[in-house]
Amino acid sequence: MAIVGDSRTQLVQTMARLLRDQGYTATGLSQVLAESGVSNGSLYHHFPGGMEELAETALEASGKAVTDALTRALDGAPNAGVGVGRFLDMSAELFTDDGCGGCPVAPTALESPLISPRLRVAAARCFHSWEVRIAQRLRADGWPEDSVPEAASAGLALIEGALLVAKVSGQLGHLAHAKRAALVLLATPSGQRARSNDRER
Amino acid sequence: MAIVGDSRTQLVQTMARLLRDQGYTATGLSQVLAESGVSNGSLYHHFPGGMEELAETALEASGKAVTDALTRALDGAPNAGVGVGRFLDMSAELFTDDGCGGCPVAPTALESPLISPRLRVAAARCFHSWEVRIAQRLRADGWPEDSVPEAASAGLALIEGALLVAKVSGQLGHLAHAKRAALVLLATPSGQRARSNDRER
DNA sequence: GCACTACTAGAGAGAGTGCTCTAGCCTTTC
DNA sequence: GAAAGGCTAGAGCACTCTCTCTAGTAGTGC
Numbered sequence: 001m002a003i004v005g006d007s008r009t010q011l012v013q014t015m016a017r018l019l020r021d022q023g024y025t026a027t028g029l030s031q032v033l034a035e036s037g038v039s040n041g042s043l044y045h046h047f048p049g050g051m052e053e054l055a056e057t058a059l060e061a062s063g064k065a066v067t068d069a070l071t072r073a074l075d076g077a078p079n080a081g082v083g084v085g086r087f088l089d090m091s092a093e094l095f096t097d098d099g100c101g102g103c104p105v106a107p108t109a110l111e112s113p114l115i116s117p118r119l120r121v122a123a124a125r126c127f128h129s130w131e132v133r134i135a136q137r138l139r140a141d142g143w144p145e146d147s148v149p150e151a152a153s154a155g156l157a158l159i160e161g162a163l164l165v166a167k168v169s170g171q172l173g174h175l176a177h178a179k180r181a182a183l184v185l186l187a188t189p190s191g192q193r194a195r196s197n198d199r200e201r
Numbered sequence: 202m203a204i205v206g207d208s209r210t211q212l213v214q215t216m217a218r219l220l221r222d223q224g225y226t227a228t229g230l231s232q233v234l235a236e237s238g239v240s241n242g243s244l245y246h247h248f249p250g251g252m253e254e255l256a257e258t259a260l261e262a263s264g265k266a267v268t269d270a271l272t273r274a275l276d277g278a279p280n281a282g283v284g285v286g287r288f289l290d291m292s293a294e295l296f297t298d299d300g301c302g303g304c305p306v307a308p309t310a311l312e313s314p315l316i317s318p319r320l321r322v323a324a325a326r327c328f329h330s331w332e333v334r335i336a337q338r339l340r341a342d343g344w345p346e347d348s349v350p351e352a353a354s355a356g357l358a359l360i361e362g363a364l365l366v367a368k369v370s371g372q373l374g375h376l377a378h379a380k381r382a383a384l385v386l387l388a389t390p391s392g393q394r395a396r397s398n399d400r401e402r
Numbered sequence: 403g404c405a406c407t408a409c410t411a412g413a414g415a416g417a418g419t420g421c422t423c424t425a426g427c428c429t430t431t432c
Numbered sequence: 433g434a435a436a437g438g439c440t441a442g443a444g445c446a447c448t449c450t451c452t453c454t455a456g457t458a459g460t461g462c
Contacts (some may be wrong), residue, residue: 007439023312026226029420039441040421046439050421099314099321109369110308111224113300120300124370153366153375154359154382161362165354168310169325174354181355185382208410230450240411241451247409251451403462410457419448427440432433 008046010036015058021100023107024055024119055108056122062104063126070133080137081187084155085179091163092175102167103160131156134186142189155186209247211237216259222301224308225256225320256309257323263305264327271334281338282388285356286380292364293376303368304361332357335387343390356387 014036018027029051033040047053069090074083095101109123135152143151162178215237219228230252234241248254270291275284296302310324336353344352363379 022315023224023226025224026312026316028418030418041423041440041442044421102311106365107308107311110303110311110365111227113368114223115227120369127366127370150378150381153363153378157359157362157366157375157379157382158355159362160365161358161360162354164307164311164361164365165328165358167314168321169328174358177351177354178358180351181358181386185385229448231448242412242453243410245451405462406460408457408459411455413452413454415450415452417449417451420446422443422445424443425441427438429436429438431436 007036007038007042011038011043011046011054012058012061015054016062016104019055019058019108020062020102020104021107023111025111025115027055052116052118055116055119059105059108059119059122059126063122063129066104066126067129067133070130074133074137079141079187080134080151080155081183081185083137084134084159084182084186088159088162088175088179088182091159092166092172095166095172097170099167099170102163106160106164127156127160130159138186144189151186155182158182158185208237208239208243212239212244212247212255213259213262216255217263217305220256220259220309221263221303221305222308224312226312226316228256253317253319256317256320260306260309260320260323260327264323264330267305267327268330268334271331275334275338280342280388281335281352281356282384282386284338285335285360285383285387289360289363289376289380289383292360293367293373296367296373298371300368300371303364307361307365328357328361331360339387345390352387356383359383359386 011032015027015032018032018035029040029043032038032051032054033043043054044050047057070083070087073087073090074080077083077086091102105123105126108119109127112120112123131152134155135148138148138151139145158178158181162174166172166174212233216228216233219233219236230241230244233239233252233255234244244255245251248258250257271284271288274288274291275281278284278287292303306324306327309320310328313321313324332353335356336349339349339352340346359379359382363375367373367375
C-alpha cells in the first residue's frame with residue numbers, strides 16, 4: 001500500500017479547485033474523475049454519499065486552508081487591518097487570467113440554499129470560522145468587546161466582496177482597494193468608532 | 202394580441218429570480234418553463250440563443266433594477282455612506298427565511314468564468330454600473346478625484362460581501378454591520394484619508 | 403376568402419447525468 | 433499457501449438535460 005487515501009486526496013483537491021472555479025452544480029462527476037485520474041468505483045468507495053459528500057469534504061478542506069492562511073497573515077501583522085490587507089495580497093497572487101481563483105467557498109455557498117442544505121451549512125461554518133479569527137485579532141488589538149463583532153463582520157464582508165468583484169471583473173485592483181479600506185476599518189482600536197455613532201440614528 | 206412580450210416578460214422575471222436563488226447551472230430549463238407557465242416552443246421563439254441568451258437578458262434586467270434602487274437610495278441620502286446603508290436596509294427586507302434574496306448577479310457571476318464568458322461579461326457590466334453610481338455620488342459629496350475609485354470599489358465590495366455572507370449564514374445582522382462600516386468608509390469626504398496613508402506603504 | 407406574421411404547444415432526439423453493481427487486483431496477515 | 437479486506441476498474445441503468453422540429457392557433461391587411 002502506497003499512501004493511505006492517495007486517490008482520496010486527489011479527489012478532494014480536484015473537487016475543491018473545481019468548486020472554487022465553477023461551483024457545485026456546474027461540476028460534473030465525470031469532470032472530477034477525469035481531472036483527478038480516479039475511477040468511478042474509487043469515488044463511491046471513499047465517499048458513499050456520492051458527490052454531495054465529496055463536495056462537503058472539499059469545502060471543509062478549503063475552509064481550513066483559508067483559516068490557516070488568514071491566521072498566518074494576522075499573526076505576522078501589527079494589527080488586524082494590516083493582517084487582512086496581507087491576506088488580500090496573498091489571495092491576489094493566486095488569481096489566474098482566466099478567472100480562476102478567489103474564495104473557494106463562495107460559488108458553492110451562493111447556489112446551496114435551494115440545492116443542498118448540507119453544503120450551505122458547511123459553507124456557513126467556513127465563513128464563521130474566518131470571522132472568528134478576525135475577531136480574535138481585534139480583541140488582541142485592544143478593541144472594545146461590543147465593537148468586535150461588527151468590525152469582524154465588516155472585515156469578512158470586505159474580503160468576500162473584493163474577491164468576488166475581482167474574480168468577475170478580472171481586475172485585481174479591487175483587492176488593493178479593499179486592502180486600503182481594511183486599514184481604515186480595522187487598524188485603529190478606537191477612533192472612528194465615536195464618529196460613526198452620531199450618523200443616521 | 203394582448204401585451205407584446207407577455208410570456209417573454211414571464212420568462213425573464215422567472216429566470217432572474219432563479220438565477221438569484223440558485224445560479225445558472227443549477228437552473229434547469231424545465232424549471233424555468235414550469236414556474237413561468239411558458240412552453241418550450243415560446244422560449245426558443247423569443248430567445249433563439251436558448252438558455253444562455255435568456256440568462257443574459259435576465260442578468261441585464263436584474264442589474265438595471267439594482268442600479269435604479271441604488272440610485273434612489275443614494276439620491277435621498279445626505280451622503281454616499283448613508284445612501285449605501287439605506288440600500289443595504291432595502292436589500293435586507295427582500296430576504297426570505299429559506300436563503301432566497303441577496304445579489305441577483307453574484308451566484309451566476311461566480312460560476313461564469315469557465316462556464317460562459319458571455320454571462321461573465323454581463324455580470325461584470327452590472328458590477329461596473331453599480332460602482333459608477335457610487336463614484337458619482339462620492340464626487341458630488343466633494344471627495345477628491347483620486348480617492349473616488351478606491352472608495353467606490355470598497356463600497357461595492359462591502360455591499361456584495363455583506364449580501365453574500367448574510368445569505369449563506371442566514372443572519373441579516375451582517376447587513377447592519379456592513380451599513381455601519383459604509384458610514385465610516387464613505388461618509389466623510391476627507392478625514393481618515395490622511396490617516397490611512399501612513400500604514401504599511 | 404386568402405396570405406402572412408407572431409406566437410404557442412408539445413413530442414421527441416441525442417447527449418449527458420449521478421449512481422449501482424460485479425469482477426478483480428494488490429497487499430497484508432496468519 | 434491461503435484467506436481477507438482495502439481499493440480499483442468500468443460496464444450499464446434509469447433518468448434528466450437542452451434543443452430541434454412539426455403542427456397548429458390567433459390576429460392583421462388586402
